[in-house]
Amino acid sequence: MTKTTAISTGSRLAQLKHKMETREARIGIIGMGYVGLPLALLFRAERFRVTGFDIATDKVATLKAGSSYIVRILPESIQEAQRAGFSATSDYSGIAEMDAIIICVPTPLNEHHEPDLSYVRQTVESIAPFVRENQLIVLESTTYPGTTEEIVVPILESGNRHGLKVTRGFDDAGLHVAFSPERENPGDDSVARHEIPKVVGGCSPAAAELAASMYGTIFRRVVPVTSPAAAEMTKLLENIYRCVNIALVNELKQLCMRMGIDIYEVIEAARTKPFGFQAFYPGPGLGGHCIPIDPFYLSWKAREFDFRTRFIELAGEVNMRMPYFVIEQIAAALNNRAKALNGAKVLVLGVAYKRDVDDLRESPSLTIIELLREKGAQVAYNDPYFPTVGQGRHYALNMTNTPLNGLAQYDAVVIVTDHSEYDYRAIVEQAQLVVDTRNATRGIDSQKIVRC
Numbered sequence: 001m002t003k004t005t006a007i008s009t010g011s012r013l014a015q016l017k018h019k020m021e022t023r024e025a026r027i028g029i030i031g032m033g034y035v036g037l038p039l040a041l042l043f044r045a046e047r048f049r050v051t052g053f054d055i056a057t058d059k060v061a062t063l064k065a066g067s068s069y070i071v072r073i074l075p076e077s078i079q080e081a082q083r084a085g086f087s088a089t090s091d092y093s094g095i096a097e098m099d100a101i102i103i104c105v106p107t108p109l110n111e112h113h114e115p116d117l118s119y120v121r122q123t124v125e126s127i128a129p130f131v132r133e134n135q136l137i138v139l140e141s142t143t144y145p146g147t148t149e150e151i152v153v154p155i156l157e158s159g160n161r162h163g164l165k166v167t168r169g170f171d172d173a174g175l176h177v178a179f180s181p182e183r184e185n186p187g188d189d190s191v192a193r194h195e196i197p198k199v200v201g202g203c204s205p206a207a208a209e210l211a212a213s214m215y216g217t218i219f220r221r222v223v224p225v226t227s228p229a230a231a232e233m234t235k236l237l238e239n240i241y242r243c244v245n246i247a248l249v250n251e252l253k254q255l256c257m258r259m260g261i262d263i264y265e266v267i268e269a270a271r272t273k274p275f276g277f278q279a280f281y282p283g284p285g286l287g288g289h290c291i292p293i294d295p296f297y298l299s300w301k302a303r304e305f306d307f308r309t310r311f312i313e314l315a316g317e318v319n320m321r322m323p324y325f326v327i328e329q330i331a332a333a334l335n336n337r338a339k340a341l342n343g344a345k346v347l348v349l350g351v352a353y354k355r356d357v358d359d360l361r362e363s364p365s366l367t368i369i370e371l372l373r374e375k376g377a378q379v380a381y382n383d384p385y386f387p388t389v390g391q392g393r394h395y396a397l398n399m400t401n402t403p404l405n406g407l408a409q410y411d412a413v414v415i416v417t418d419h420s421e422y423d424y425r426a427i428v429e430q431a432q433l434v435v436d437t438r439n440a441t442r443g444i445d446s447q448k449i450v451r452c
């Protein structure tokens with residue numbers, strides 16, 4: 001989008017834009033998960049009338065009861081939003097009443113490590129019969145470049161009841177479609193949500209302008225790009241950048257360990273350089289819904305263009321090996337104490353994929369627990385966010401949270417997720433052996449600690 005005033009005054013588009021700017025627009029958000037629910041509350045806080053749509057009837061029931069299923073979202077926030085008109089439903093017929101529809105459904109990988117767009121497809125197929133002229137539809141789910149144009153647009157055009165087309169120019173009649181990636185960093189409150197610039201790419205300049213008007217009510221800065229594909233690619237570049245840099249420090253950590261150098265000391269020294277360096281930290285492996293998954297959306301799409309994304313593949317290889325490296329380190333640490341992993345009692349601290357979040361998805365802890373069990377260890381876990389853990393990565397774990405006492409009974413305590421509420425000094429004091437994969441015990445000097 002280059003022009004900001006190209007929507008003709010007095011047109012229906014101008015009216016819709018005006019509704020966005022004055023918060024009179026009705027916003028429907030599809031997918032009340034980690035992305036959609038906070039977004040719904042943000043729009044509600046801006047005084048928009050917001051409806052949340054989700055096929056998960058238990059989530060809808062929880063929201064209707066004024067409760068929350070995401071730890072960092074308090075029930076009071078849901079209740080406050082409800083009093084101001086927020087509602088949740090599984091009934092798509094209400095889509096027709098919305099001025100804007102924002103789609104925040106999952107985009108996982110299937111068992112062959114290929115994009116699984118079934119949630120996006122199913123959502124668009126479900127809303128298509130209810131869409132009407134002059135609505136803005138924005139996809140926020142992370143996906144490969146081309147998804148909005150190649151999947152969302154054809155389903156909307158063939159599935160709606162009025163023969164509507166997606167607009168391509170200013171003042172066209174039809175549906176306005178855009179892509180705008182979600183950029184939240186869960187568990188990190190250092191940057192306020194409205195300070196994170198919002199990238200928007202529309203199928204038409206009008207769609208981009210409408211989306212910019214809508215998001216401009218929340219986000220301090222909207223960054224327009226010229227197409228949905230550019231916006232889709234922007235999100236993937238951001239996540240691939242993280243994935244590749246994490247792989248780099250994970251590899252260098254292993255070299256540093258062999259050379260007797262502390263990688264964390266090196267990173268802290270390097271980050272004093274005021275330009276050209278950004279610090280990334282090693283860990284036990286990638287987790288979460290984004291970094292382990294999104295890069296493979298691009299490698300899959302690249303194949304269509306006879307192109308191999310070698311950086312992504314190499315980073316994937318290094319990062320995927322990290323839980324195995326942790327197991328080797330635990331086994332070596334036990335061996336140094338004349339013990340075997342087979343039969344050892346091991347307590348894993350933290351199953352969430354990262355510090356202070358209640359999200360298990362793709363957590364390296366799950367792989368580490370599975371590998372420990374395969375080696376014959378008796379494994380327990382503690383995580384303040386998870387009273388139970390059912391399914392692991394590959395098989396059912398069916399575990400319950402172990403209280404954080406009696407640490408001396410374990411042959412090894414392994415810090416996999418460095419939740420801030422843990423008292424690491426007390427843990428080191430009580431445990432026989434602490435294997436620390438996150439540098440959570442920095443500053444604590446003890447022969448019991450093995451950092452890896």
Ligand SMILES: NC(=O)c1ccc[n+]([C@@H]2O[C@H](COP(=O)([O-])OP(=O)(O)OC[C@H]3O[C@@H](n4cnc5c(N)ncnc54)[C@H](O)[C@@H]3O)[C@@H](O)[C@H]2O)c1
Nearest residue numbers: 031032033034035054055056104105106107123141142182
């Ligand atoms: N979680 C994050 O931190 C984060 C950050 C950036 C981007 N993203 C991306 O945002 C998207 C959503 O992620 P999330 O973490 O919110 O996922 P989530 O699993 O927490 O939530 C998705 C929700 O969509 C619902 N849903 C699935 N199919 C549906 C349908 N057909 N109709 C209505 N609802 C449906 C599910 O029931 C669920 O409540 C993904 O593409 C993800 O990659 C996530």
